[in-house]
Amino acid sequence: MQAYLGIDVGSVSTNLIIQDQAGEIIASLYLRTMGRPVETIQAGLEQIAQALPEQIQICGVGTTGSGRYLAGVMVGADVIKNEITAHAVASSHFIPEVQTILEIGGQDSKIIILRDGIVTDFAMNTVCAAGTGSFLDQQASRLGIPITEFGCLALKSTNPVRIAGRCTVFAESDMIHKQQMGHPVPDIINGLCEALVRNYLNNIGKGKEILAPVAFQGGVAANAGIKAAFERSLGIEIIVPSHYDVMGAIGAAMLAKEELVGTQQTTGFKGFSIAGLTYHTKSFDCQGCANNCEIAQIFEEDRVIGRWGARCSRWDILQEG
Amino acid sequence: MNKVTFPHMGESFRAFKMLLNDMGNEVILPPRPTLNTINLGVQYAPEFACFPLKILMGTYLEAIQKGANILVTTGGVGPCRAGLYAELHKKILHDLGHPIEMIVFEPPRLYPLNFIRNVYKLNHAKLSIKAIIERIKKGWRKLQALDNAEKLTHIIRPRELKKGTTTQKYKQVLEWIDDANTFNDIIEAETVALEELHKIPQEPDRLVVKVGIVGEIYVLLEPTANLEIEETLGNLGVEVERSMFLTGWARDNTWKETVEGMTVKDAALPYLPELIGGHGRDSIGNTVLYAKRKFDGIIQLAPFTCIPEIVARTILPAVSKDYDIPVLTFFLDEQTGKAGMNTRLEAFVDLMKRKKLKNNTKPQYGHPPGHLFN
Incomplete structure (x- = not known):
C-alpha cells in the first residue's frame, strides 16, 4: 500500500505522521525536540517505521516547521513548506468549511483566515513569544503540575483572577503576586489562560475577521483551559480536530502528495534507514x-x-x- | 582636499559618484551597508530612532574612516522626522570628534537659494551654470538607466530557467552602466544591458504572481535594509513592482496604466485625505492603484517605529477588504530576522498562487492544488 510521510520539526516538538492515499492517518508520533532535532528526527523515523504494517511503501515526503530545511535535506523531502500553508491544508482536509484557524505552538502562534477553502490572510507573532506553549510549559513545571493536567485545572476555577499577559516576565511576576495573596492555583491558571487568549486576540488577531467554524490546533490546543477561554472571549464554539497536535505534519504529507501528483515525479525519500547514518x-x-x-x-x-x-x-x- | 560622500541607496551611488566627480570632487564611495554598518550605526544612534537613521549613521562612520570629510544628503519637509536626520547626524558626528561638513539639499522648488548655495559649494571644477545643468541631466539619465535595468530584473528573475542567472547577469551589466560617462555612452550601455538581460533563458509558462511593494523610501530602495526582499521574492517566482524609484519612473507608469488615470494622491483620498509625512499616503494610494491593476498582493515595508507607515498600516486592512487584495506588512530594524521573514513570504506566495489557480478557469500546470482534498 502506498502512503505519504509528513514531518514537522518545531521548537518544542517533532511530529511525524503517515497518511494513506485516502487521507487516513495510519501512524502518528509526537516527540519532544529537546533541542536535538537531528537525533529526534532519526529516533522518530525509527519508531514510526516499527509501527508500520509491512506492505506500506512511502511514495512522498513533506517537511515543515522551523526545522523544515534540516529535516528536508536529511530525509530527501519532495516538499519543504512553511507552517502556515501546511496547517491550512491539513485543517481544511478535516474541516472543509473552516474559516479561521488558531494555531499555538511552542515558540510561535499564528492565525490563518480562510474563505472558500483558500487562505486569504494570516499573521504570526512577531516580537514576542508571550502566550505560546513554552511559557505554559515553564509555568506548569514551576507549579509542579504535569502540563497535561494544566488546562483541566483551569476549568475548576470558580473565581476569576486577572493576570497581566502582555509579557511573560510580567505575567510570571503577576502570577506570583496573586499566589502570595492566597488565590488558589486553579483560579490563577484560569487567569493565565484568559490573559494569553486576550494577548493573542489583541496582537495576532488584530484586525482579522474571526468567523466560525474556528479550528484550534498546535500543541496548546490540548489545553482545555485555553480552549474554554477562547470560547468565552469569541462567543463561538471552538473545534479541536482529533489530530490537533500533528496537523503541521499532516499538511506537509498532503502537500507532498499534491506536488508529486501534479508534477508526475517520484519521491526523493531516502528511506527509514537514514536513522542509522x-x-x-x-x-x-x-x-x-x-x-x-x-x-x-x-x-x-x-x-x-x-x-x-x-x-x-x-x-x-x-x-x- | 575635500572628500565627499553621500547615503547609500541601492545602486544610485553610481550616478551620484559620476556627478560629483564631474564637478571636481574627490568621491569616497559609501560602502554597501553590511552587518558591520548596522552595528556601528546602532551603537551611536538613539535606540528609538528609525532604521534609516541607524544605517546612515553607520554608513557615514565607515565613509569617514575611509577619509570622507563632506557629507552630502537630503533634508525634507513635512511631519516625518527624517527631515531632521541630517542635523542629528551632524551633531552626533561632531560629538564623536569628526569635524565633517554636512551639505543638506532641501527640495529646490521650496528652497531655491539653498540649492544654488549647495551646488556652488560642490562646484570645485568651476563649471558654468550651463555645464552644471548638463551634468545633472547626465547624472539623471544614468539613474534612469540603473532603474530600468533593475526594473527588468524584477520581471525576469521569477521566470529564469536556472536560479541565480539574473542576479549574476545584473551584477555584470551594472558595471557597464557604471563605466559609461558620456550621455551617449550611458544610453548605449543601457541598451546593451537590457538586451543582455532579455537573453536570459526563461520559462514562459511558469505561474508567476505579481506583487506591488509599497512603503518608506529608504527601506524600499536599500536592499540591505529590507533583507534583499525583491531578490527573495523573485526566487520564489514572484514578479515585483516597487512603487518608488529615485527617478519616479514607476509612478509615471502607474498613472497611465490605471483606467481612470488616477494619481497616488487621488487613489488614497477616500482613505486618507491628509499628508501625514513620509510616504504614508503613497503607501495607501499605491496599494489602491496596484489593486486596480489586478496585482495578486501587496507588501508594505516600513522601518520599525515609523509613524507615517504605522498610520498607513492601520488603514490598509480596509483597502485590502474593499479591493480583495492581500497585504503583508514588515516592520524592519536591526532585530529583524531573515528566517521569520522568509517563512511569512513563503506563506504569502502560497496564498497568492493558490488564489490565482483557483480563480483561473484553466489551470496553468498539472492539477490545481486543493481539488484533491476538497
Whole structure:
C-alpha cells in the first residue's frame, strides 16, 4: 500500500505522521525536540517505521516547521513548506468549511483566515513569544503540575483572577503576586489562560475577521483551559480536530502528495534507514564580503547535504549529485 | 582636499559618484551597508530612532574612516522626522570628534537659494551654470538607466530557467552602466544591458504572481535594509513592482496604466485625505492603484517605529477588504530576522498562487492544488 510521510520539526516538538492515499492517518508520533532535532528526527523515523504494517511503501515526503530545511535535506523531502500553508491544508482536509484557524505552538502562534477553502490572510507573532506553549510549559513545571493536567485545572476555577499577559516576565511576576495573596492555583491558571487568549486576540488577531467554524490546533490546543477561554472571549464554539497536535505534519504529507501528483515525479525519500547514518553540523564565517555570514553546513556521513545562513546565493548547493 | 560622500541607496551611488566627480570632487564611495554598518550605526544612534537613521549613521562612520570629510544628503519637509536626520547626524558626528561638513539639499522648488548655495559649494571644477545643468541631466539619465535595468530584473528573475542567472547577469551589466560617462555612452550601455538581460533563458509558462511593494523610501530602495526582499521574492517566482524609484519612473507608469488615470494622491483620498509625512499616503494610494491593476498582493515595508507607515498600516486592512487584495506588512530594524521573514513570504506566495489557480478557469500546470482534498 502506498502512503505519504509528513514531518514537522518545531521548537518544542517533532511530529511525524503517515497518511494513506485516502487521507487516513495510519501512524502518528509526537516527540519532544529537546533541542536535538537531528537525533529526534532519526529516533522518530525509527519508531514510526516499527509501527508500520509491512506492505506500506512511502511514495512522498513533506517537511515543515522551523526545522523544515534540516529535516528536508536529511530525509530527501519532495516538499519543504512553511507552517502556515501546511496547517491550512491539513485543517481544511478535516474541516472543509473552516474559516479561521488558531494555531499555538511552542515558540510561535499564528492565525490563518480562510474563505472558500483558500487562505486569504494570516499573521504570526512577531516580537514576542508571550502566550505560546513554552511559557505554559515553564509555568506548569514551576507549579509542579504535569502540563497535561494544566488546562483541566483551569476549568475548576470558580473565581476569576486577572493576570497581566502582555509579557511573560510580567505575567510570571503577576502570577506570583496573586499566589502570595492566597488565590488558589486553579483560579490563577484560569487567569493565565484568559490573559494569553486576550494577548493573542489583541496582537495576532488584530484586525482579522474571526468567523466560525474556528479550528484550534498546535500543541496548546490540548489545553482545555485555553480552549474554554477562547470560547468565552469569541462567543463561538471552538473545534479541536482529533489530530490537533500533528496537523503541521499532516499538511506537509498532503502537500507532498499534491506536488508529486501534479508534477508526475517520484519521491526523493531516502528511506527509514537514514536513522542509522551520522549527521553533524559545522559552521564557518564566510569572508566573501563584510557581512561575514555564519554559514552552517550539515554533513551526512562525510558529504555536505545542506548549507544555510548566507545572505546571498554563494553557498547554495546544487540539488544534483 | 575635500572628500565627499553621500547615503547609500541601492545602486544610485553610481550616478551620484559620476556627478560629483564631474564637478571636481574627490568621491569616497559609501560602502554597501553590511552587518558591520548596522552595528556601528546602532551603537551611536538613539535606540528609538528609525532604521534609516541607524544605517546612515553607520554608513557615514565607515565613509569617514575611509577619509570622507563632506557629507552630502537630503533634508525634507513635512511631519516625518527624517527631515531632521541630517542635523542629528551632524551633531552626533561632531560629538564623536569628526569635524565633517554636512551639505543638506532641501527640495529646490521650496528652497531655491539653498540649492544654488549647495551646488556652488560642490562646484570645485568651476563649471558654468550651463555645464552644471548638463551634468545633472547626465547624472539623471544614468539613474534612469540603473532603474530600468533593475526594473527588468524584477520581471525576469521569477521566470529564469536556472536560479541565480539574473542576479549574476545584473551584477555584470551594472558595471557597464557604471563605466559609461558620456550621455551617449550611458544610453548605449543601457541598451546593451537590457538586451543582455532579455537573453536570459526563461520559462514562459511558469505561474508567476505579481506583487506591488509599497512603503518608506529608504527601506524600499536599500536592499540591505529590507533583507534583499525583491531578490527573495523573485526566487520564489514572484514578479515585483516597487512603487518608488529615485527617478519616479514607476509612478509615471502607474498613472497611465490605471483606467481612470488616477494619481497616488487621488487613489488614497477616500482613505486618507491628509499628508501625514513620509510616504504614508503613497503607501495607501499605491496599494489602491496596484489593486486596480489586478496585482495578486501587496507588501508594505516600513522601518520599525515609523509613524507615517504605522498610520498607513492601520488603514490598509480596509483597502485590502474593499479591493480583495492581500497585504503583508514588515516592520524592519536591526532585530529583524531573515528566517521569520522568509517563512511569512513563503506563506504569502502560497496564498497568492493558490488564489490565482483557483480563480483561473484553466489551470496553468498539472492539477490545481486543493481539488484533491476538497
